[in-house]
Amino acid sequence: MTANDxxxxxxxxxxxxxxxxxxxxxxxxxxxxxxxxxxxxxxASNAEPSSYQPSYDARSTALAWGSKMIYDQLGLWPALAQHAAPIHHIHVSDRGHFGAARLHAAEYRQDALGYVVDNRWMGLCLVRELLKTQVQWLAPAEVTDMTCHGDNVRVTVTTAGETRELSARCLVVADGGRSDLRERLGFQVRHQPYGQNALIANVTTADSHQFSAYERFTDSGPMALLPHGSPTRASHQSALVWTLSDSELKEVLAMPDADKCTRLQKRFGWRLGRFTRIGECNHYPLALTLVDNPVRPGVALVGNAAHSLHPVAGQGFNLALRGLMTLVEQFRLAGEQGSNPGELAVLQRYQQLHRSDRVQTAGFSDSLIQIFGSPLAPLTAARNAGLMGLDLLPAAKRWFAGNAMGLGGRKARIQRPGFDNSKALNHD
Structure with a gap:
């Protein structure tokens, strides 16, 4: 069977x-x-950005500066930016201790260290652009199986209760961290539960966020508050990621909203004044999930189907984007060479080029949780000194900023006076 078949x-x-x-x-x-x-x-019949109305309870994604550059390259950033709250400052602290690290976009001559964008807005912008292309959509439809046939694959698709087979040169699995298809295809998954849950909600505080993101490590787990809302006016609304044990989660969910705010106040502190409102709460169990070998002939796993990280450092989707661009580049090169995009050699090059980024980013996120989650006195003293050191040592601070900006696993440097980023960016 040839490509045209x-x-x-x-x-x-x-x-x-x-x-x-x-x-x-x-x-x-x-x-x-x-x-x-x-x-x-x-x-959706109204899948157009003109139908978008910001919602207080909208779920959002933190896009690192490097991810903004990717969407800029795809021509989508001007649309996304209309509802992207910039992160001008990042404040990292350890509750009950003096150590803290502060990052400021101006130090690196960037407009922002990252951005917070509602998921629905991102989806609408993507769909609008895709409807202008030749990409074909099958929706609602589910891929339930795949088998190899020579240089191609046969993919089983269920649509409206009917099952049919489609032939393709490569199947890319991008159906999320709970991928049923990944399990059906027999990929081996390493799953490391953290024994905690992420509670996700939007909150309102008495003081405006001033476009600051906070990562706060506490004795009961880390939490993050990200600026949310207007891209030009610092509002009082932030996106919350709150790590809780099973028992704590059950207790918090049973509370009235006023008590939730009081509990949150005790854990986070008063840097944003009083918590006055908490919106709809969503939650899910936390784990580090990795597929060591996410490719085989004719199929590749991407995004959360290949790796799921702890959300507090905001690295998961940004890592996924860099992996997607690496895969696209390998498909482009394969086309120039007359190769099948599903050839194992093509997919293995994607895996090899993305591996160091994935290992480094997963290690960075996991080490934050392991180090800051330990109550042992020696580690407490060490991390307190480490946070203070980040504020004092330029090289350490640049390394930390590079990870925060989504450049940790790439051959890129953050901008400094006299340095041209456009020549340094390398999407692996």
Whole structure:
């Protein structure tokens, strides 16, 4: 079976933020490839940014500066920026101790260290752009199986209760951290539970956030507050990630909102004044999940299907974006060389190029949780000194800032006086 005999070149299982971004990147950068997206949810009839109305309870994603550069490259950033709250400052602290680290975008001559964007807005912007391309959508549809046939794959797709097979040159699994397809295909997953849960909600404080993000480590687990709302006016609304044990989560969820705010105040402190409102609370168990070998002939895992990290450092989706761009580049090179995008050699190059980024970013996120989650006195003293050192040692601070800005696993440096970032960026 030749390429022209297949129904599509690349079939993406999952049309969420990762799958849709991959589809757009392929349409922009490898337009000769035929791309099909299978998504379990139907496309909304009003899937246009003009229909977007910001909601207090909207879930959001923290995009690092490096991720902003990726969306800029894809031509999507001008649209996303309309509802992207910038992060001008990051404040990292350890509750009950003096040590703290502070990062400021101005120190690196950047407009922001990152941005916080509502997931729904990102989805609408992606769909609007994809509808202008030749990308084909199957929605609602679910990929349930795949088998190899020579140089191509046969993919089983269920649509409206009916099952059919599609032929493709490569299947990309982008259906999230709880990927059923990943399990059906037999990929081996390393799962390390943290024994904690993430409670996600938006909160209002008496003081405005001044476009500051806070990472606060406490004896019961880390928490993060990210600026949310207007991209130009510092509002009083922040996006909360609150780490809780099973018993604490159950207790907090049973509380009236006023008591939730009081409990949160005790854990976070008064840097933003009094907590006056907490919105709809969502939660999920926390774990470090890694697939050591996310490729095989004709199939590749991306995004949360390949790796899920602790959310407090905000690295998961940013790592996924860098991986997507690495995969797109390998597909582009394969096309230039006349190779099949599903060839194992092509997918293994993607895996090898992305591995160091993945290992470093996962290690960075996990070490924060392990070090700051320990009550042992020696570690407490060491991390307190470490936080103070980050404020005092330029090289250490640049390293930490590079991770925060989504550059930790890439051959890139953050901007300094007299340094041109455009020449340093390397998407591996």
């Amino acid at each position: 297949t129904d599509t070149d690349v079939l993406i299982a999952g049309g969420g933020l990762a799958g849709a971004t991959l589809a757009l990147a392929l349409a922009r950068m490898v337009p000769q490839l035929r791309v099909t997206v299978a998504e379990t949810f139907p496309l």
